[in-house]
Amino acid sequence: MTPLPLQRSFRHGVHPAEHKEATEHLPLERMPFVDRYVLPLGQHIGAPCRAVVRAGDRVRRGQLIAEPGGFVSIGLHSPVSGRVLDVGPHRHPNGQLVAAIRIEADPYSSQQITPGPTADPASLGLDEFLSHVQLAGLVGLGGAAFPSHVKYKLPEGKACERLLINGCECEPYLTCDHRVMVERPEAVVRGVELLAERLGAASSWIGVEMNKPDGFDALSRCVPAGATINISPLSVKYPQGAEKMLIEALFGEEVPAGKLPIDLGIVVNNVATMASLADSFDRGIPLIERALTVAGPGVDRPANLIVPIGTPIRDVLAHCGINQATRQVVMGGPMMGMPLATLDAPVLKGTSGLLAFTEDIVNHPTEYACVRARAGRYEDLEKSYVMDCMECGACTYTCPSGVPIVHLIRAAKLTIRQKKANKA
Ligand code: SF4
Incomplete structure (x- = not known):
């Protein structure tokens, strides 16, 4: 048996039960189209985008329906061909009413996407490159939904020497990044190549926790001979997917308090974001869908799905079957995710998972005497x-x-x- 390569990690951290066995081997499957979609204008960090469609407008799948509302903002595209119902308040997953575009899918449409313009990133100036990424609506798909072009716009006087790609997926239950690495390794590696070239990074690193050996192997096979892309095995630990932890794990360097990875010459992105980046340049496809995991003891048929952004969560759960014992649905992972205030809210660009939990998990443990956590100091x-x-x-x-x-x-x-x- 070939010995596993050395697995790095960071100091400390915890080992929550992984709970990935129900979905880690399930290939990505496409969620069927539903009747209606809800696209909040503010589903990323930064200024909400501005609607460029009105009630009654016909839209095509992939068409721009909202433009960036500032530099820290992005484009938003229709996930289906259909008709705009209205632009008005709708429930966000956090329960608040936010401005959103509602679209009714055309039941007779083939839902073939009309790709937008493709572009060779090497032939673009930096501003054109950033503008393409912004208009394609790209955000970090790891959960935070930070606009990608803002991360790629390096502060004055800073340079990106190392590009670091996060393939940890250290949150329990979630396996969609794992499946992207196994099923779309070429797209991930292509995204890394084009971004590294554009940012001028001397080397690129993809850190993969080794509970995903098939993801590690698939990526390793795709790296062209002579490329400066390192696929690096990491031991399994939480929260290794956090930028600063990942940097310590791979490079043994600490990002000082109040500083950012770019202060060490490092840009960090997630694996699925790299595949979306490649799609936007090579295929002209903006961010209109994403991979996510539906799992937890309340789900009858756990799955890794490719879901159009804006699909009501209720429809996704109905597709997988949700049982009577469910007491809470969490968007994201169980450690950092958000309990949903309503199932009428839609899947957002940052939705990495939908987890249905039963009473025994939701039930908070009895709280005992505390040291000083509430002293207000x-x-x-x-x-x-x-x-x-x-x-x-x-x-x-x-x-x-x-x-x-x-x-x-x-x-x-x-x-x-x-x-x-x-x-x-
Ligand atoms: S939540 Fe904050 S304080 Fe608690 S372990 Fe994580 S980083 Fe530390």
């Missing part, structure tokens, strides 16, 4: 670098008193930000 918290907390939830997971520490930290960060804003 904001100045001390700041001195202890609370603003660098990435809200990974590992502290809540390990707290022996069952205190929801990450919720307290999130609230403290908000209070500190508000106090600063009030002073300004």
Whole structure:
């Protein structure tokens, strides 16, 4: 047997049960089209986009329906051919009412996509490259939905020496990135090549946790001879997919408090984002769909699905079957995901999973005596670098008193930000 290559990791971290066995071997399957879609104008970090369609307009699958509302904003495209019902308030997965475009799918359409213009990134100037990425509506698909072109616009005086691609997928249950690596390794590697060339990175690294050996092998087979792309095996640990942890795991370097990866000459992106980047340049296909995992004990038929952005969550769950024992549906992974306020909300660009949990999982443990988590000592918290907390939830997971520490930290960060804003 060939020995496994050396697996790197970072110090500390936790090992939650993986729960990936139900879906890790299930190929990506396409979610059938449904009747209606809801596209919130603000489903990324930054300014909401601006609708360029009105009620009654006919739209084609892949057509731009909203333009960027500023630099930190992106384009939004119709996931189906059909008719715009309205542009108005609709429930976001967090329960708030937000502006959204509702589209009724044309039941007689073949839903063939009309690709937009393709482009050779090597022939584009940097501004044209960034503008293409922005208009294609690309965001980081790992969950945060940060506009990709903003990440690729390097601050004055900074250079990208290393491009680091996150293939950890360290959240329990989620396996959609795993399947993208196994089933679309050429697209991932192509995205890495074109981005590295455009950013001028001397080397590229794809870190893969080794509970995905087939993903590691598939990517390794696609790297052309002589390319400066390293597929790096990592041991399994949470939260290794967090940028700063991944950098420590692979390079043994620490991003200082208050600094960003680019301060070390590193740009970090996710594997699925690389495949979308390749699709947008080589096939002229904007971000209109994404891979996500539907799993958890409340789901009858767990799956890895390719879902049009804007599909109502209720329809996705109906497709997989959701049983009576379900008490909560979480968008994203169980560590960092968000419990859904309503199933009428749609799948967003940042939706990596839909997890249906039963009472035994939802039930919070009894909370016992705590040390000082609620003392409200904001100045001390700041001195202890609370603003660098990435809200990974590992502290809540390990707290022996069952205190929801990450919720307290999130609230403290908000209070500190508000106090600063009030002073300004
Ligand atoms: S304090 Fe923040 S970064 Fe540290 S374990 Fe808790 S949630 Fe994660």
